[in-house]
Amino acid sequence: MTDVTMTVNGKAVSGNIEGRTLLSDFIREGLRLTGTHVGCDTSQCGACVVHVDGKAVKSCTMLAAEAEGADITTIEGMATPDGSLSVIQQAFQDHHGLQCGFCTPGMVMSAAALLAENPSPTESEIRKYLEGNICRCTGYHNIVKAIMAASGQSVAGVAAE
Amino acid sequence: MPKDHGIGARNKRREDVRFLTGTGNYTDDINLAGQAYVHFLRSDVAHGRIKRLDTSVALEMPGVVRIFTGADFEGVGGIPCGWQVTDRHGNPMQEPAHPVLAQGKVRHVGDAIAAVVAETPAQARNAAEAIELEMEDLPAVVDMKAALADGAPKVHDDLDSNLCYDWTFGSDDATVQAAFDSAAHVTTLDLVNQRLVANPMEPRVAVGDYNRASDESTLYTTSQNPHVIRLLMGAFVLGIPEHKLRVVAPDVGGGFGSKIFHYAEEAFCTFAAKALKRPVKWTASRSEAFITDAHGRDHVTTIELALDADNNFTGVRTHTMANMGAYLSTFAPSVPTYLHGTLMAGNYKTPAIQVNVKAVFTTTVPVDAYRGAGRPEATYQLERVIDKAARELGADPIALRRQNFITEFPYETPVAVAYDTGDYTATMDKLLEMVDRDGFEARAAESARAGKLRGFGVNCYIEACGIAPSALVGQLGARAGLYESATVRVNATGGLVVMTGSHSHGQGHETAFPQVIAEMIGIDENMVEIVHGDTAKVPMGMGTYGSRSLAVGGSAMVRATEKIINKAKKIAAHLMEASEGDIELKDGQFSVAGTDKSVAWGDVTLAAYVPHNYPIEEIEPGLEETAFYDPSNFTYPAGAYACEVEVDPETGKVEICSFAAADDFGNVVNPMIVEGQVHGGLAQGIGQALLEAAVYDADGQLLSASYMDYAMPRADDLPNFKVDHSCQTPCTHNPLGVKGCGEAGAIGSPPAVVNAVVDALQRGGHDVTHIDMPLTPGRVWQAINE
Incomplete structure (x- = not known):
């Protein structure tokens, strides 16, 4: 068993865990932050994406022990301080960028990471960036539209409906 | 002016706030006090007899609470099937037992042999590996034709053969034969509607709980229909009356059909919670989902279309083999029959139609309803054979369809359904407004300059949904009201x-x-x-x-x-x-x-x-x-879809350049949600056309059992979609005048893609009349070069 300490959504947290504990398990089971989802076991689906020191990481692919001292943000930390939806979250609602909601936390975390490194991505850049996030409900159309909108770009070019 | 509230308004979704902030409540988010975890030891062979199953070492492993085997379920009911198909002679289908844990024999990779309950998931998994198992391997039964051959190894020893049923439906033999005898032209097409995996992003989860004070069992499960699970599991498997059994399905992370069915893991967790007097939780890994969630499609078909000298459709005849897998899942027998045969008229006034389906047991994961369920298979056959006929006759594929459209409603088809309303000309007209056909030649020339082949494909669809009038489905074999x-x-x-x-x-x-x-x-x-x-x-x-x-x-x-x-x-x-x-x-x-x-x-x-x-x-x-x-009829959404593709003849890679869908869903309550449903359906249909396939090898091993191997459509595989639902012929028999919209996209889109690819290859001078889905670069390249 190992002790780990990290900051999650601005709060210092610690735990005593088995060395093999994945970061996703620590977040979900240790911290009971169940917004981070696990949709596959091969690091393909991206439902578990969180930010580790500002970078988008599939939390099922990282040991919790590797996150020692790190600054983690999960979907629970994405709303504005007054509790209202952030620009990206709001854009997902406005443009119907989610249906069942299971892939959504990972999508939002990936979208935030994309816009942090590329504030005005093209549609094609968005689609390529989301290669590691699988959505089975939306056909991605409205996710792409939401991210375009969140970046302040016109969505008129994204086929109307 | 669009409405800002009530019916017709694009209201934003209230559920989104919790999903966007991580406060949804999915089944795996539920942990109950004192909960134990189960890990299933699953068969790694397709077909085998259990010779020795020794749990004694595993039982001594840390954290193990108890290990269950088939012996613990003797006298407990099996997983029931909700639909009994009878053949035209009145003989019922062959219906095998479907035990919760294997009784002596395993019949597909993933069949559960034993269940280890332990204090932690890791301890349960570790102990499962310590179970000693000796298996006598039996020959796998994978190919449906081989499964039906004389002397084929039987999946179920107590059945006569691997044939579940041989079902013939629609016009009588003489009528159909006369249509073909008098035809001026007959087009025949052999095709495969490949096996798919529904793959909702949330894997299945079950948490069983038992209250000793009230003698009540509770099951938390990832289900599209908790009451159906309560009835099936309570009445047929565990013998718990409804008033002592509660089934809860909280937020469900997608289903697409695969979470309709009652699964053995649900029964196990409910049973074990009562036996152990503590909650028992199971969470599927994705790999486990691939080998336990019911699969979809898997039809092999020959379709014949008869036309008279004026290109009127005069007859359709189909022969299909439909894979049931190893056991009959909840709705499985109905999918290739009443959800498929009844749709073989499509949008067309063909007077003679006969459908034959042979349902086959194989040593593979059970197959059941997946988005569209039977209707994509019907649409694909019909819309592919029409396209092929148009080519053979030198007819315009759109004109050929228009000429044969049903135009008067209500319309009774030769395959037992009555369409209440529709306007197939209107949706086709709308579709052609949405696509720039005039500019096609210029775009094709542009593609040609880049060494690519451009093609355009169109198709229509109709489906019967809003399932279903109870009296009607009761006559057809349903064991429940709908x-x-x-x-x-x-x-x-x-x-x-x-x-x-x-x-x-x-x-x-x-x-x-x-x-x-x-x-x-x-x-x-x-x-x-x-x-x-x-x-x-x-x-x-x-x-x-x-x-x-x-x-x-x-x-x-x-x-x-x-x-x-x-x-x-x-x-x-x-x-x-x-x-x-x-x-x-x-x-x-x-x-x-x-x-x-x-x-x-x-x-x-x-x-x-x-x-x-x-x-x-x-x-x-x-x-x-x-x-x-209780509805008095199905609803019949219909539409016309178009796809434009670019094919790279050097690599065989297909790119979707545009996709347009003109649907008639009758009245629409929330257009934003309806459009989202169509987008998702299109993605799954295009996924089937180009990417997805559940592939078994000859030994019955599922080769595509992870997202490394099963090609899920990703954002950069798909285009933006043009969708329209302004053509509205309201349903006449429900109070809202609405038709279903959830499955249309998946039903209507595969033929448009394949028609477009065949069109591209033909325009490029390649004599290719058909390629089986998925149209992977390898298959397309092969079709061009062989």
Whole structure:
């Protein structure tokens, strides 16, 4: 068993865990932050994406022990301080960028990471960036539209409906 | 002006806030005090006899609570099948037992042999590896044709053969033969509608719980229809009456059909929780989902289309082998029969149609309904053979379709369904407005300059959904009614709670249903709360599948709300000392016709619960009503789809340049949600056309059992979609005039893609008439080069 300490959504947290504990398990089971989802076991689906020191990481692919001292943000930390939806979250609602909601936390975390490194991505850049996030409900159309909108770009070019 | 509330408004989804902030409540988010975890030891061979199963070492492993094997389930019911198909001689299908844990034999990779319950998931998994298992390997039965051959190894020793049923449907032999004998042209096509995996992003989860004080069992599960699970598991597997069994399906992360069915893991967790007197939880890994979730499609078909000298369709004849897998999943027998054969008329007035289906047992994962279920298979055959016929005859594929459209409604097909409304010319016209056909040649020339081949494909579809009239499906072998129920509870202060048997797994019910109720009463949607997914809260329900939630569940809500309004009018009449017949309800106000007297909705609801001034002699206090709605027919959404592709002949890679869908869903309650449903359906249909396949090798090993191997459509595989639902012929037999929209995209899109690719290759001078899906670069390259 190992002790780990990290900051999650601005709060210092610690735990005593088995060395093999994945970061996703620590977040979900240790911290009971169940917004981070696990949709596959091969690091393909991206439902578990969180930010580790500002970078988008599939939390099922990282040991919790590797996150020692790190600054983690999960979907629970994405709303504005007054509790209202952030620009990206709001854009997902406005443009119907989610249906069942299971892939959504990972999508939002990936979208935030994309816009942090590329504030005005093209549609094609968005689609390529989301290669590691699988959505089975939306056909991605409205996710792409939401991210375009969140970046302040016109969505008129994204086929109307 | 688009409406800003009620029916027709693009209301944003209220459920989104919790999903976007990580506060959704999916089944795997539920942990109960004292919970243990189960790991299933699953077969790694397709077919085998268990010679020795020794759990003694595993039992001594750390944290192990108990290990269950098939012996623990002797005398417990098997997983039931909900539909019995009979052949035309009246003989019932062969129906094998489907044990919760293997009884002596395994029949597919993934079949559960033993279940280890331990204090942690890791301990359960470790101990499962320590179970000693000796298996006598038996020959795998994978190919359907081989499975039906004389002397083929039998999947079920106690059945006569691997043939589940041999079903013939539609026009009689003489009628169909006459159509083909007199045909001026016959087009024949052999095709495969490949096996798919539904792959909702949330893997299945089950948590069983048992209350010793009340003797009540509770199952939390990832289900599209908790009441159906309560009935199937309670009555047929575990022998628990409904009043001692609660099934809860909280937020469900997609389903697409795969979460309709009752699965062994649900029964196991409920059984084990009672046996161990503590909660037992199972969470599927994705790999486990691939080898246990019911698969979809898997048909091998020959279709023949007969045409007269004027290119009128005169006959359709099909022969299909449909894979059932190793056991009969809940709805499996109905998919290749009544959800497929009944759709073989398509949008066309073909007078003679006969469908033959042989359902086959193989040593593979059971196959059942996946988005569209039977209807994509029907549409694909028909729309591919029509395209091939057009090519053979030198006819324009659109003109050939138009000429054969059904144009008068209601229309009785030769395959036992009656279309109530439709306008196939209108959706085709709309489609052609949406695509720039005139510019095609210029785009094709541009592609040619880049060494690419461009193609355009079109198809129509019709589907029967809004499942289903109980009396009709009862005659066809369903073992359940397919009505829906709704209870509308009005609170004293005027708010409403609607308890519906429809359950959302992403369709936005919590947003769309209140739009209907709010419209009827003239109140704000925020006064209406939707309760679903819990058998303890919702009296009865049949769930969400077959694009039925609004058409059937919504209709039940309308009927219950009508009862509410009728009673409220009686109360209002009393309060205003007027005659009930003079009371009008508008914008949440009851008024007396021709006067300025009125009382508000809230005054009436309060009077119902504080009946100081109340017509107590005539009606009871309170304001709560239940309605069961059983549809009198299916609904028949239809449309026309077009796809433009670019094929790289060097690599065989297909790129979708554009995709357009013109649908007729009748009236639309929330256009935003409807468009989202179409987008998702298109993605799954395009995924089937280009990317996805569940592939078994000859030994019955599933080669595509992870996202490394099963090609899920990703964002950069798909285009933006053009969708339209402005052509609206309202359904004539439900109170909302709505048709289902959830499956259309998946039903209508595969043939458009394949037609477009064949068109591209033909235009490029390649004599390719068909390629089986998925149209991977390898298959396309092979078709070009061989």
